[in-house]
Amino acid sequence: MIFIVLAMAAAIATLFLLAKFGKKTPLPTEQLCSQCGAPARHGHSMHAETEPEDIKPLCNKCLTTTLQREYSIFLGRAVVIEPVDGLPCYAFQDAKDWKEHFPNSAISDDTEKLLSGMKTSCSCCDKPAHYLWVESAGLDAKTFTQVLDDGISVTLLKENPPPVSLCGKCAVEHIAKSIEKKNIRYLEVCPPKGETGFVIPMGY
Ligand SMILES: [Zn+2]
Numbered sequence: 299m300i301f302i303v304l305a306m307a308a309a310i311a312t313l314f315l316l317a318k319f320g321k322k323t324p325l326p327t328e329q330l331c332s333q334c335g336a337p338a339r340h341g342h343s344m345h346a347e348t349e350p351e352d353i354k355p356l357c358n359k360c361l362t363t364t365l366q367r368e369y370s371i372f373l374g375r376a377v378v379i380e381p382v383d384g385l386p387c388y389a390f391q392d393a394k395d396w397k398e399h400f401p402n403s404a405i406s407d408d409t410e411k412l413l414s415g416m417k418t419s420c421s422c423c424d425k426p427a428h429y430l431w432v433e434s435a436g437l438d439a440k441t442f443t444q445v446l447d448d449g450i451s452v453t454l455l456k457e458n459p460p461p462v463s464l465c466g467k468c469a470v471e472h473i474a475k476s477i478e479k480k481n482i483r484y485l486e487v488c489p490p491k492g493e494t495g496f497v498i499p500m501g502y
């Protein structure tokens with residue numbers, strides 16, 4: 299039964315992607331990097347589910363440079379879950395907005411709770427910390443909804459090391475290293491903005 303449900307979910311996700319990225323606009327990952335002309339590996343947009351024509355194709359290197367700038371100017375606080383392969387989106391979600399849309403989802407309150415324990419300075423370089431890095435063993439296309447529903451503390455943090463406080467530069471170094479090592483491609487990567495939230499690999 300569970301397999302039928304998963305197969306249906308996968309089919310619906312595929313149909314959604316086909317509808318979203320129709321024949322007119324090629325996937326960002328099939329285009330050339332909008333900054334340097336190398337083959338793109340990701341799409342970048344300001345928020346999840348942006349219209350395909352407004353998603354900028356970027357190579358690994360230009361994505362890292364873009365995120366370095368965006369993560370450095372963000373002065374709020376965010377939990378950042380390590381990238382994983384197999385999901386199309388790596389997006390920042392505002393905790394308050396998320397709670398308004400999904401009042402039964404535990405991740406917004408859990409994000410606030412985790413961030414209240416964040417150290418004031420980066421554990422790698424001593425600059426002010428704005429991010430709480432959480433490793434992602436156990437997270438995949440089947441489990442990400444459970445992380446959203448139940449929160450990070452009772453799911454990912456049960457099987458991963460304790461979270462680490464990071465500055466913007468070090469957070470992006472962690473993200474870039476993980477994307478490169480796991481050979482990940484994302485259709486949409488969206489930067490942090492506003493005050494408080496979480497960055498999570500997710501489906502549409
Ligand atoms: Zn590039």
Ligand SMILES: [Zn+2]
Pocket residue numbers: 420421422423424425464465466467468469
């Ligand atoms: Zn740092």
